[in-house]
Amino acid sequence: MRRKEASHISKKALCLLCLLCLLWLKPAGTFTAFAQAPERQQFIRTEAPVIALTHLRMIDGTGAPAVEDVTIVINGGKIESVGPTAAAKIPANAQTLDLNGYTMLPGIVGMHNHMFFPMGGSPPMYSNMGTSFPRLYLANGVTTIRTTGSVAPYTDLEIKTLIDAGRMIGPKMHVTAPYLEGKGAFTPVMHQLADANDARRMVNFWADQGATSFKAYMNITRDELRAAVEEAHKRGLKVTGHLCSVGYKEAAEIGIDNLEHGLFADSEFVPNKQPDQCPQGVSNSLRQIDIKSAPVQETIRTLVTKNVAITSTLPVFEAGGAPLAQSGIGAASALLNQRMLNTSRLTLASATCKPARASRHRATSFPCCARRWSSNAHSCKRADC
Secondary structure (H helix, E strand, O other): OHHHHHHHHHHHHHHHHHHHHHOOOOOHHHHHHHOOOHHHHHHOOOOOOEEEEEEEEEOOOOOOOOEEEEEEEEEOOEEEEEEEHHHOOOOOOOEEEEOOOOEEOOOEEEOOOOOEEEEEOOOOEEEEOOOHHHHHHHHOOEEEEEOOOEOOHHHHHHHHHHHHOOOOOOOEEEOEOEOEEOOOOOOOOOOEOOOHHHHHHHHHHHHHHOOOEEEEOOOOOHHHHHHHHHHHHHOOOEEEEOOOOOOHHHHHHHOOOEEEOOOOOOOOOOOOOOOOOOOOOHHHHHHHOOOOOHHHHHHHHHHHHOOOEEEOOHHHHHHHHOOOEOOOOOEHHHHOOHHHHHHHHHHHHOOOOOOOOOOOOOOOOOOOOOEEEEOOOOEEEEOOO
16 A cells, blocks of 8 residues: 555656646746747646646755645746745736645756667667657656767757747756767767867867767777867866776866766776776776775875766666675665665656646656666666666
């Protein structure tokens, strides 16, 4: 019984996220433009200038206990007030939605998201999911994304433009330029840099087009990475990386701003690693390292000193391929926390949740990095990230 209740509550929470996302908290002056895109109407319950969401259970995201029976007033696309329903001052012209039994929480800001999906083949190909993925991000409560590497950059930028104009459903998008990959790319959807000058040209070109960040990939050289970082920083833009040919400490010293996938892409502890080469055995080297050893501690100190952010991607990268050990870096307790796995299962099982007017549309894929949810097979499949 408890499991059914938990699932029911999770579905209601997700449905409310759908609703809040799709209320489109936009200025009232943009509502006329919205009417010019009828296809998006099937996902929207209301576009009233003033909206009152009443009798909610609220989780504010700070870690504080949930608050019962809350009313939220949205005026002109902005949250005007939040407080107990009994004391709420609801404007006379507000459209009121009674959401008793629903839970509200802030939208999720995604730091590692994609707009593409693997098509298979040899070499592997990737297709842009420009229709389904923006809708599915919102349906799962993700209201802001960073695309963290693009295979169809013009498409991503045009989708962002349509979303910003209210002509398409989707989250707020921060578009990352095409991958900065060196020689040896595993897929032809990635341009292979010729040299450092090519990296500079690529950064400046895509910055001019509207990209707001860059992602270095597994075979980039130190010179190419340094050139990319220098050009991006000149323009106030940041560089992240899913690395292999360059170790984390080297990348931090070069000036990279962010590193993806926690420690699992750090190749610097592979014995006899050669400069600018992506070695075999990265995962095995990480299984054997002593986290308290001097080299590891030096890398950690360098990352902290250089203010390098680490994006963990725990649910989809480490947990999918982590060695299961009793203790240490590969410990199941560290990477496969049962509470988080249960939450993930409930979220995936509820991925088809839709607000009013959209109940006839079923979600058939889940756009998180490296996973696909099949509503028919009830399974997740691994994919490249």
